[in-house]
Amino acid sequence: MRVVFKTSYDRDIDLHKDGIHRARIAVLLAVMAALPFLVGTYYLAEATNTLIWALAGMGLMVAVGHTGQVSLGHAAFLAIGAYTDSALMEAGLPFVVSFPLAGLATGLFGALIAVPAVRMSGIYLAIATLAVFVIVEEMVILLEPVTGGVGGIMAPSISILGISFDRYGALQNFYWLVLTIVALVTWGYANLMRSPTGRSFLAVRDSEVSARALGINVTRTKALAFGLSSGVTGLAGALMGHYIGFFNYELFSIFISINLLLVVTIGGLGFIPGAFLGAILITGVPQLIAILRDGLNASIGLDLSTIPGLDTMIFSLILIGFIIFEPTGLYGRWLKIRAWVELFPLARRDMFRRQKSYLKTERMK
Amino acid sequence: MSLLEVEDLAVHFGGVKAVDGVSFSVEPGEVFAIIGPNGAGKSTIFNLISRIYDPTRGAIRFDGQDLTVLKSHDIATLGIARTFQNIELFDHSTVLDNLLMGRHTHRTTNFVQDILFLPRVRREERAHRHKVEEVIEFLELEAYREKMIAGLPYGVRKVVEIGRALALSPRLILLDEPASGLSVEETQDVAFWIEDMRRDMGLTVLMVEHDMSLVTGVCDRVLAVANGKPLAMGTPAEVQAHPDVQAAYLGTGAAA
Ligand SMILES: Nc1ncnc2c1ncn2[C@@H]1O[C@H](COP(=O)(O)OP(=O)(O)OP(=O)(O)O)[C@@H](O)[C@H]1O
Ligand SMILES: [Mg+2]
Numbered sequence: 001m002r003v004v005f006k007t008s009y010d011r012d013i014d015l016h017k018d019g020i021h022r023a024r025i026a027v028l029l030a031v032m033a034a035l036p037f038l039v040g041t042y043y044l045a046e047a048t049n050t051l052i053w054a055l056a057g058m059g060l061m062v063a064v065g066h067t068g069q070v071s072l073g074h075a076a077f078l079a080i081g082a083y084t085d086s087a088l089m090e091a092g093l094p095f096v097v098s099f100p101l102a103g104l105a106t107g108l109f110g111a112l113i114a115v116p117a118v119r120m121s122g123i124y125l126a127i128a129t130l131a132v133f134v135i136v137e138e139m140v141i142l143l144e145p146v147t148g149g150v151g152g153i154m155a156p157s158i159s160i161l162g163i164s165f166d167r168y169g170a171l172q173n174f175y176w177l178v179l180t181i182v183a184l185v186t187w188g189y190a191n192l193m194r195s196p197t198g199r200s201f202l203a204v205r206d207s208e209v210s211a212r213a214l215g216i217n218v219t220r221t222k223a224l225a226f227g228l229s230s231g232v233t234g235l236a237g238a239l240m241g242h243y244i245g246f247f248n249y250e251l252f253s254i255f256i257s258i259n260l261l262l263v264v265t266i267g268g269l270g271f272i273p274g275a276f277l278g279a280i281l282i283t284g285v286p287q288l289i290a291i292l293r294d295g296l297n298a299s300i301g302l303d304l305s306t307i308p309g310l311d312t313m314i315f316s317l318i319l320i321g322f323i324i325f326e327p328t329g330l331y332g333r334w335l336k337i338r339a340w341v342e343l344f345p346l347a348r349r350d351m352f353r354r355q356k357s358y359l360k361t362e363r364m365k
Numbered sequence: 366m367s368l369l370e371v372e373d374l375a376v377h378f379g380g381v382k383a384v385d386g387v388s389f390s391v392e393p394g395e396v397f398a399i400i401g402p403n404g405a406g407k408s409t410i411f412n413l414i415s416r417i418y419d420p421t422r423g424a425i426r427f428d429g430q431d432l433t434v435l436k437s438h439d440i441a442t443l444g445i446a447r448t449f450q451n452i453e454l455f456d457h458s459t460v461l462d463n464l465l466m467g468r469h470t471h472r473t474t475n476f477v478q479d480i481l482f483l484p485r486v487r488r489e490e491r492a493h494r495h496k497v498e499e500v501i502e503f504l505e506l507e508a509y510r511e512k513m514i515a516g517l518p519y520g521v522r523k524v525v526e527i528g529r530a531l532a533l534s535p536r537l538i539l540l541d542e543p544a545s546g547l548s549v550e551e552t553q554d555v556a557f558w559i560e561d562m563r564r565d566m567g568l569t570v571l572m573v574e575h576d577m578s579l580v581t582g583v584c585d586r587v588l589a590v591a592n593g594k595p596l597a598m599g600t601p602a603e604v605q606a607h608p609d610v611q612a613a614y615l616g617t618g619a620a621a
Contacts, residue, residue, distance in 0.1 A: 009494040188480040195479035196472040203466045206455035215441030215470040
């Protein structure tokens with residue numbers, strides 16, 4: 001096991017615990033940046049999609065994983081981000097302006113609806129956010145001049161300083177753009193979680209009554225978290241619009257909300273890397289199933305595509321399996337494997353058994 | 366002037382008069398205890414001071430400021446910290462983070478500065494860490510610094526909660542049964558810490574406690590309550606000798 005010797009408070013305050021950790025992130029970023037030279041167009045497009053999902057996942061993670069607010073409405077924030085960005089670009093604003101504005105608008109909208117909604121929790125909040133989703137979906141259909149109604153719109157082509165970042169015309173550039181945005185948001189998110197604001201989110205998640213006793217304004221903190229959450233999701237929505245190209249309200253269906261929830265729960269609630277792992281799984285597994293299916297068809301002539309819904313079923317089974325057998329998510333599993341390897345051969349079987357929680361008879365809301 | 370003044374405080378939950386006409390005041394630097402049988406209303410008095418409940422009548426003043434007009438999250442800002450009888454820690458965070466959360470009232474940065482992690486945020490983090498390390502040293506929590514709360518033994522969690530309250534650098538600390546469930550040695554530690562809080566940190570302590578040896582050992586004055594009503598107030602010896610108090614503890618309910 002690697003022991004980090006701490007010689008100053010900065011060791012804990014820094015993003016990276018040590019040089020090795022820092023080097024690992026640098027290598028990962030370098031590989032990601034070099035990806036266009038390593039893989040073909042098809043996989044580069046898939047990677048872009050995964051990054052966008054990871055961004056949306058990080059958005060939802062702020063609310064669900066770090067503040068304990070479940071939302072079924074996040075597809076609505078994707079939609080608001082996508083349509084706002086497109087509308088602003090149609091109005092003549094360049095992407096570098098329309099994109100942050102789209103995030104800001106979505107964030108403000110999220111914070112606004114959060115003010116009444118955050119007084120609710122658990123299933124009530126989930127239903128309230130679902131209601132918001134339904135309303136936004138209707139609005140999208142009604143606001144035809146902006147959203148193209150049922151027919152949909154074409155996302156304008158991105159160009160920055162005369163260079164094209166078009167998803168089809170210049171996929172490499174678009175990929176790099178997405179990668180940069182995702183890296184920046186990840187950095188900001190990691191900063192947030194090592195600062196007082198992030199700690200106040202965790203405090204509100206774990207014990208509202210203690211949070212108040214420490215001077216944390218619970219309502220404001222939840223609204224801020226929900227606003228940041230929707231803002232980041234709005235950014236992801238804008239990118240998703242550009243990625244898909246031509247889209248209508250169906251791109252932002254309730255299933256997207258559910259898939260996003262799966263991204264964060266499967267990835268690992270409350271861990272930023274969990275959003276990435278979840279995004280890889282949710283975008284990768286359908287591909288994997290398709291590849292396996294084609295392989296079966298080619299090798300033993302078994303054509304599974306004649307059975308409707310099989311893909312969805314296998315996919316669902318994998319997800320359900322995760323929720324039952326690995327509630328801490330992929331990232332939790334990874335942490336356990338790593339600890340096991342580091343401690344080998346000393347790891348104990350029950351090392352990760354969760355401690356029974358003591359009774360909280362006096363829990364007050 | 367008294368640091369904390371409670372006057373004719375009452376709260377009724379439906380028909381239950383949980384607290385009914387309690388008055389007392391705590392002087393600066395004093396260690397003051399509230400004792401009484403189970404269900405007497407002791408924790409409820411704390412919850413009234415914390416503004417978790419609205420009083421039915423009565424006044425609470427801290428340093429001359431009326432607390433009843435404030436929100437529960439304003440109380441800490443005035444310099445009042447507390448612990449909970451049934452431990453309310455942030456279970457999925459480390460001891461260090463729990464203590465850092467105790468520093469919330471001392472933050473001056475906003476979320477935008479935090480996201481960018483401007484130099485000022487780092488400077489403040491260092492200062493918070495410095496204070497928290499003092500608390501860790503004081504309570505001898507070094508071995509648990511990086512541990513998750515969820516896996517810690519009861520006794521340690523109890524101490525972490527005291528630590529989180531101290532990290533706030535309060536003027537008044539409310540301890541709800543700090544020694545309940547602790548061993549004799551651990552209770553002895555708590556007694557020493559309370560002594561040090563008063564002597565070295567200049568803190569005023571208001572506590573609820575059943576362990577009479579701890580109360581007699583560290584407290585200047587004691588208020589006994591039963592069924593929400595005050596029974597007696599005075600030095601630990603005086604209160605213990607009071608006939609109404611003895612009756613209440615024997616369960617005859619003579620004083621009610
Ligand atoms: N929110 C509430 N709603 C209704 N009744 C309450 C509420 N809070 C407390 N009570 C009642 O008020 C009375 C006093 O409770 P409290 O918790 O203050 O007792 P206590 O003196 O702290 O007892 P213990 O020594 O067991 O901790 C009890 O009868 C309790 O049931
Ligand atoms: Mg009590």
